[in-house]
Amino acid sequence: MENSSFLNFVIDHLSQFLQYTAFANMxxxxxVMILVGLVFIYLAxxxxxxxxxxxxxxxxILVGNIAFYPGLEIGIYESGSVLNYLYFGVLHGIxxxxxxxxxxxxxxxSALISNPKLILVGAAAQLGIFGAYAIALYLGFSPSEAGxxxxxGGADGPTAIFLSSKLAPELMGAIAISAxxxxxxxxxxxxxxxxxxxxxxxxxxxxKPPRTVSKKEKIIFPIAGLLLTCFLVPSGLPLLGMLxxxxxxxxxxxxxxxxxxxxxxxxDVVTILIGLTVGASTQATTFLTVKSLGIFVLGATSFxxxxxxxxxxxKILNLFLKEGNKINPLIGNAGVSAVPHSARxxxxxxxxxxxxxxxxxxxxxxNVAGVIGSAVAAGVLLSFLY
Amino acid sequence: xxxxxxxxxxxxxxxFLCIGIxxxxxxxxxxxxxxxxxxxxxxxxxDDFGKHSAWIEIFNSAHNSVNIGGxxxxxDIENPTKYLIPKGQPTTLIPPRSYIVLWADNEPDRGILHVxxxxxxxxxxxxxxxxxxxxxxSVTIKSPQTTDVTYGRLVDGGAQWGYLEKSTPNANNDTKPxxxxxxxxxxxxxxxxxxxxxxxxxxxxxxxFLYLFFKGIGFVMTKDARMxxxxxxxxxxxxVQEGLSGEVxxxxxxxxxxxxxxxxxxxxxxxxxxxxxxxxxxWSSKIYGLRKSPR
Numbered sequence: 001m002e003n004s005s006f007l008n009f010v011i012d013h014l015s016q017f018l019q020y021t022a023f024a025n026m027x028x029x030x031x032v033m034i035l036v037g038l039v040f041i042y043l044a045x046x047x048x049x050x051x052x053x054x055x056x057x058x059x060x061i062l063v064g065n066i067a068f069y070p071g072l073e074i075g076i077y078e079s080g081s082v083l084n085y086l087y088f089g090v091l092h093g094i095x096x097x098x099x100x101x102x103x104x105x106x107x108x109x110s111a112l113i114s115n116p117k118l119i120l121v122g123a124a125a126q127l128g129i130f131g132a133y134a135i136a137l138y139l140g141f142s143p144s145e146a147g148x149x150x151x152x153g154g155a156d157g158p159t160a161i162f163l164s165s166k167l168a169p170e171l172m173g174a175i176a177i178s179a180x181x182x183x184x185x186x187x188x189x190x191x192x193x194x195x196x197x198x199x200x201x202x203x204x205x206x207x208k209p210p211r212t213v214s215k216k217e218k219i220i221f222p223i224a225g226l227l228l229t230c231f232l233v234p235s236g237l238p239l240l241g242m243l244x245x246x247x248x249x250x251x252x253x254x255x256x257x258x259x260x261x262x263x264x265x266x267x268d269v270v271t272i273l274i275g276l277t278v279g280a281s282t283q284a285t286t287f288l289t290v291k292s293l294g295i296f297v298l299g300a301t302s303f304x305x306x307x308x309x310x311x312x313x314x315k316i317l318n319l320f321l322k323e324g325n326k327i328n329p330l331i332g333n334a335g336v337s338a339v340p341h342s343a344r345x346x347x348x349x350x351x352x353x354x355x356x357x358x359x360x361x362x363x364x365x366x367n368v369a370g371v372i373g374s375a376v377a378a379g380v381l382l383s384f385l386y
Numbered sequence: 387x388x389x390x391x392x393x394x395x396x397x398x399x400x401x402f403l404c405i406g407i408x409x410x411x412x413x414x415x416x417x418x419x420x421x422x423x424x425x426x427x428x429x430x431x432x433d434d435f436g437k438h439s440a441w442i443e444i445f446n447s448a449h450n451s452v453n454i455g456g457x458x459x460x461x462d463i464e465n466p467t468k469y470l471i472p473k474g475q476p477t478t479l480i481p482p483r484s485y486i487v488l489w490a491d492n493e494p495d496r497g498i499l500h501v502x503x504x505x506x507x508x509x510x511x512x513x514x515x516x517x518x519x520x521x522x523x524s525v526t527i528k529s530p531q532t533t534d535v536t537y538g539r540l541v542d543g544g545a546q547w548g549y550l551e552k553s554t555p556n557a558n559n560d561t562k563p564x565x566x567x568x569x570x571x572x573x574x575x576x577x578x579x580x581x582x583x584x585x586x587x588x589x590x591x592x593x594x595f596l597y598l599f600f601k602g603i604g605f606v607m608t609k610d611a612r613m614x615x616x617x618x619x620x621x622x623x624x625x626v627q628e629g630l631s632g633e634v635x636x637x638x639x640x641x642x643x644x645x646x647x648x649x650x651x652x653x654x655x656x657x658x659x660x661x662x663x664x665x666x667x668x669w670s671s672k673i674y675g676l677r678k679s680p681r
Contacts (some may be wrong), residue, residue: 116600123586123593130585134578143568146578167568217603228595233588369593376592380585385568 017178020212025067027247029284036060037061037279043184050184053157056272067284076280090172093165096158097242102267102372103158104222104246105259107339111365113217114210117317118327118362122369124313126377127337128153128306132298133381139294143244144168147381152301154374155186155336159239161278163378166386173281174292178299183338187386189300190333190345193307197315198329202351205318207329207362215251222247229376235386236379243375244291303336310335327362334363337370415452420513420523421445421485422538422550424557425505425531431487433500439491440505443555444513446480447543453479454486456516459501461490461509467518469494469501483542485556494638507531 018024040058044051063083068074076083089095112118133150141149151160152175160179164172182189222244230237251260281287308339311332318326330350334342346363422443424430433439442459446452455478460468471478471488475498480486487499494502505511507529513522525547528537536553540546541560552561565573575581 113600113604116604119600120590126589127582127586130578130582134582137572137576137578143572144566147568170562205401211604211608214607217600217607220603221600224599225596228599229592232592232595242602328478372596373589373593376589377585380588384571384581384585 002154007059020069020072022067023340025069027067027284029288030065030067032288033061033065033282033284034279036282037065038121050180052271053275054184055182056275057177057279060276061282062279063276064280064283069179076077076245076277076283077286083277083280086273087281089273090161090277090281091165091169093238095270096162097238098270099158099267099274100239100375101242101246102263102270103339104243104248105263107243107247107250107368107371108364109221109247109368110213110218111210111361112368113213113221115208115362115365118331118365119372120312120317121310121327121332121335121366122337122371122373123335125306125310125332125366125370126154126373127309128155128304128336129374129377129381131305131309132302135301135357136294136298139298141291141294142168143275144385145171145291146171147385148175149298150302151175151374151378152182152295152299153306153336154370154377155179155306155338155342156371156374157183157246157305159337159374159378161274162239163381166382170286171291171295173278173283173287174295175299176278178296181296182299182303183341185327186303186336186338186341187345187348189303190307190342191349192348193304193334194311194330194345197308197311200353202315202318202329203350204357205326206354206357207328207331207359208325210361210365215253218251219248219251222251225372229372233376233379233383235382239375239378243371306336307333328357328359331359331363331366334365334367335370335373337367337374339367339371340364342370343367414448415457415515415522417446417448418454418457418480418522419445419447419515419527419539419543420511420543422536422554423490423505423511423525423527424534424536424555425507425527426533428533429677430534430536430553433489433491433496435496437491439489439493439500441555442488442490442501442505442511443538444480444486444488445542446482446484446486446538449482451479451481455479457522458514459488460512460514461503461505463495463510463512463524466512466514466521467535468503472498487555532579539660 022030036168037058037060040054040061043049044054044058066077070078073081074083075081076087078084129150129152131150132153133146136142136146136149148160148164148171151163154160156174157180161172161176168175225247226240226244230240233240240274246259246262249255250260292364309332313331313335314327314329315330318329323328328346328350331343333348334346334354336342343360343363343366347358347360350357350359420442422445424441424648427438427440430438431441433441443456454471455473457471458467458469459471460466462468477498478486489496489500489502490505491500492502492504493500507527510524510526512524514520516520526548532549534553536550536555537547538550538554538559540548540550542558554561563666571581573632592635
């Protein structure tokens with residue numbers, strides 16, 4: 001009698017334990033997401049696609065999709081769980097400005113300062129954001145959701161996370177994954193549009209070498225940049241303020257230690273946290289929806305429109321420029337802020353047509369202008385839609 | 387010349403900064419507003435003692451929490467310190483864009499939210515700063531007041547007062563259904579073209595400012611460099627200055643890079659041990675070099 005009751009006790013507790021395992025709570029969605037996470041990790045390690053981002057995000061997807069019994073304060077969406085505390089920085093837009101601080105500390109704006117008209121290319125490429133916004137509205141997304149989706153076209157992960165955390169927090173996982181994935185896929189998405197929109201003659205345009213930029217100009221840049229952009233769009237302050245602050249730390253040369261921390265250990269820590277938690281936020285139960293699929297389609301579209309906007313703008317600008325001052329339209333794609341991937345695409349495509357025409361240095365101008373432009377665009381969307 | 391221009395630039399930056407600093411004290415007790423009052427309470431909001439008393443609602447219009455502890459509330463402008471709202475109480479902290487209701491029942495023993503006066507028509511209710519002198523906000527109670535109908539700002543923190551359709555203690559005075567900013571925007575711009583045009587205009591304007599500014603700076607910088615070069619040439623007319631070609635520059639940079647790359651603090655991990663052979667000399671002998679310790 002006693003033996004049988006003990007056996008029952010053991011069986012009951014084992015079955016209770018089984019209810020707590022991931023096997024009992026697993027759904028097809030979880031398995032699909034785990035496979036997506038594994039693909040990310042594979043792409044990062046085997047193909048070296050953005051490993052710094054895709055490994056934390058990919059592993060985060062695995063972490064977020066191990067099914068569990070709800071209410072144990074484990075999941076990223078359960079109040080009081082460790083992951084929920086780490087996710088706080090994403091949800092409240094804390095991590096993206098910190099990443100921008102690091103980006104500012106590691107970015108050299110010399111290419112932009114030496115040829116300021118390239119700043120405008122960075123503005124033109126933001127067309128991708130608003131093009132995707134219009135299409136998202138047409139597809140039935142709410143205005144806030146459309147704004148959050150559109151920002152994918154800015155090709156800036158931290159900005160996308162920052163804006164979606166404000167406008168459509170429920171879509172943030174899909175938007176972040178989409179933004180980072182397409183940033184890694186810039187070499188695949190952009191070249192066809194660059195070739196389609198340019199003539200052979202245009203591709204061979206040689207640009208003047210950039211002039212030397214003095215230290216004074218480099219110091220004035222972050223200060224003037226902050227004042228001139230944020231007075232117009234104060235809602236971009238968290239991102240632009242940190243970007244320019246980081247740059248001033250670098251360019252002043254007197255705060256090397258702070259700049260080194262911002263661009264080194266700090267950005268690494270924040271990248272780990274943001275990557276892992278954004279990945280973990282793609283819990284199948286909240287992530288696998290038709291909307292997520294729509295976001296991925298719109299993300300690719302926005303990158304295409306941004307490329308068309310940048311290249312097209314350079315072609316228009318060239319109509320007004322004298323011979324010798326013309327800009328090679330192959331750097332127009334670099335107006336999206338995927339630094340330095342899109343600039344590298346300009347260089348690679350440029351070399352395919354002229355082995356001695358190095359466009360990298362010129363493309364870095366619109367590329368860093370794109371960082372500023374996408375942050376301004378995020379500020380505009382925030383002020384209209386928040 | 388350049389120095390003067392930079393001084394002007396610095397001044398511009400300072401002016402910008404001063405304009406920015408002007409409003410830094412915005413989020414404090416100055417953001418508190420008397421927001422809604424009920425003079426005759428018959429069947430309206432009930433206090434913590436189950437009584438229907440007159441009440442005063444204060445609204446924190448700031449985007450940060452503000453503590454009203456230490457401030458004074460009065461119905462007599464000649465006696466600004468009539469009721470001191472006690473300090474150090476968690477209940478007196480008003481969250482951002484939120485409210486607190488105080489009971490005007492002349493029963494201060496019932497708790498810190500019960501003031502020592504009652505509301506009467508035509509009286510002026512004032513909220514004073516903790517120094518008892520600075521008036522933060524005031525309202526004169528219009529006569530007549532209807533039972534259970536509140537008198538308040540038509541919009542929270544707004545300038546216009548009136549009789550409210552619904553009494554809203556601890557809630558927004560404006561009870562009309564609202565649509566979000568985003569929905570409002572999309573009513574006029576369902577296709578997104580308007581947003582595209584406006585937003586692109588803003589982005590272009592922001593970056594055009596930067597473009598113009600740095601075009602100007604670049605012009606100043608290159609002009610000075612050109613002038614310096616001209617002056618140098620004028621001083622020594624026979625000297626022909628030749629710029630270095632790109633290839634030479636690249637070679638110099640490469641050499642510097644390689645040189646810099648070799649200056650590192652992490653040495654080769656392979657250690658090779660070789661015997662150092664030295665010719666014997668009494669001057670280098672360890673024995674002769676050692677001192678004997680004194681006895």
